Amino acid sequence: ERNREVMLAQAREHQVQKVQREFVRVATYVNRDLSAYPALNRQLSELATRVEEDFQRSSEVPPTPQPWVDAINTIARIPASSDPAVSAILKSTQEVLDRTSKDVTSTYRKATGKRHELLQHTLPLWRYMNQKLEALEKIFSGFGERTQKIDNQIDRLEQILAGTDKVEETLKSSALTQFVIAALLLAVTVIGGIINFNLIAMPMSEMVGGASYIGPFRASNVAALMLLAMELSTGVFLMDALRFTHLFPVIGTMDDKIRRRIVALMLVFLLVLAVIEASLGFMRNILAADREALIQQLAGGAVPVSAAFQYRWMPSLAQMVLGFILPFLLAWAAIPLEMFVHSGRTVAGLTLASLLRLGAFGLRLLGTLLDALGRILVTFYDTLVSPLLLAERWIRGLRAGRAAGKRAV
Structure with missing residues (x-):
């Protein structure tokens, strides 16, 4: 029992030291990696804000048609006539519409190119955010592994304290x-x-x-x-x-x-x-x-x-x-x-307990053998003595009969 107590005490001490070392490692891990989490969170927030602003700026807004375009379209739909003044007006209107269409198309293409530049500018930001999020995921996964090790060590300590x-x-x-x-x-x-x-x-x-x-x-x-x-x-x-x-x-x-x-x-x-x-x-x-x-x-x-x-x-x-x-x-x-x-x-x-058990088993076996030997010797003694006792009893009976006959005479 004393050896069992000493063994459990040593195991408990070693297990407590293991748990303490795991907590020290977790503290070091937190101070080394998670101490930069506020700055990382701030960087991610700033990046998200910049990406959102660039995305909103890159949204496609269709150009608003000018009011006089409808009027020119109405005039352009007038059928051509032989009047040279009307023909000149229609031709001038067509030229205005062509120039306006080219200007609008050029403006739209420039706006689209600018939007593409903004989207291209957000691509490195997305990549940087992805790298930061992956690093953050590794940090928290490592922290989860550490906590799992601590749980295992504490479970082991509880089993030792239970002494099963x-x-x-x-x-x-x-x-x-x-x-x-x-x-x-x-x-x-x-x-x-x-x-x-x-x-x-x-x-x-x-x-x-x-x-x-x-x-x-x-x-x-x-x-x-x-x-x-x-x-x-x-x-x-x-x-x-x-x-x-x-x-x-x-x-x-x-x-x-x-x-x-x-x-x-x-x-x-x-x-x-x-x-x-x-x-x-x-x-x-x-x-x-x-x-x-x-x-x-x-x-x-x-x-x-x-x-x-x-x-x-x-x-x-x-x-x-x-x-x-x-x-x-x-x-x-x-x-x-x-x-x-x-x-x-x-x-x-x-080893001492095993030797004591072995000695107790040997003594118990020796006692059993001696007890059986004693019973055998008693039986053997009874076997030898019983005929002699019967002969002695028979001789005493003869002597008693002779003595009784002499007294009767």
């Missing part, structure tokens, strides 16, 4: 999976630490002395282990300051300004340690070459300058790069370490 059997089984499976993954990552980290130790142990002896001992251990080995421990500690503090882990809650609850300073300080420390390891890795191959040359000189032979000695700088460079990278990889060990610690508590409780 389904949630408990899911948490057990998740804890076991996290424990296995964290154990594998820690195993990889340990292997990397061993490689790192072997990389810097020999050149470290040149710094602290190869003949120095701290108890039964060589001082160079202790110094190399201390350097690895400093890298791991720096990584733990860095991950906590970045809020990737929560091994030290005090660091995560600090003010953001102080936390950023801690992040910068830990990065500087880690960079310094990486540079130290890179220099030690570069020295390692040089020391190995010097030692090999010294052995050959002590053996009485000349030291040949072979191709292997000429290209000693290549493994030295590789060891230097490896010594620079490994501290940063060890710094990430804080994440699987936290997973291992948090899931290990649950897995240990589940």
Whole structure:
């Protein structure tokens, strides 16, 4: 029961952190994208007003016929006569009508061209409005996705608070999976630490002395282990300051300004340690070459300058790069370490509960077997003793009959 409470408490804490992160993301999303919504709305309103004005200006208005046109039409319908004055008037009227028709047609065409220009001018406005509306649609669709994620996280939190059997089984499976993954990552980290130790142990002896001992251990080995421990500690503090882990809650609850300073300080420390390891890795191959040359000189032979000695700088460079990278990889060990610690508590409780159930089952089985064995032994004892008791009773009956006969005589 205690293990179940701890497991639900850890799950509740993690789920609350997830919900808080989602709310922070939504706040960032709103401040970044939706903060420009009033300006965008104003731009869309202005564009709509301009488009409406241009559209109204581009509407087709038929030209109003002048009053004297009807009179001229009436005169033009007078039949032609032989009178030259009448013919001249009619011809003049026809010319006036032709000029008027051409002027009206030209004016109408100019007005139509102007309307087309206005409509052509509104086309980029429509496109701009379409782009803005599409951007606004993307913003609100992204906001809807965020809210859906928050709903899912809150539903998950409600299920955890309810503590149903389904949630408990899911948490057990998740804890076991996290424990296995964290154990594998820690195993990889340990292997990397061993490689790192072997990389810097020999050149470290040149710094602290190869003949120095701290108890039964060589001082160079202790110094190399201390350097690895400093890298791991720096990584733990860095991950906590970045809020990737929560091994030290005090660091995560600090003010953001102080936390950023801690992040910068830990990065500087880690960079310094990486540079130290890179220099030690570069020295390692040089020391190995010097030692090999010294052995050959002590053996009485000349030291040949072979191709292997000429290209000693290549493994030295590789060891230097490896010594620079490994501290940063060890710094990430804080994440699987936290997973291992948090899931290990649950897995240990589940393992202990399983062992207790197995022990109870074994004891119950042993008790059942012993009870059955006792009954078998009692039955076997009764089987052996019953004939003897019958014989004893028969003998006592004979003795009693003989004693009664003697008394009668």
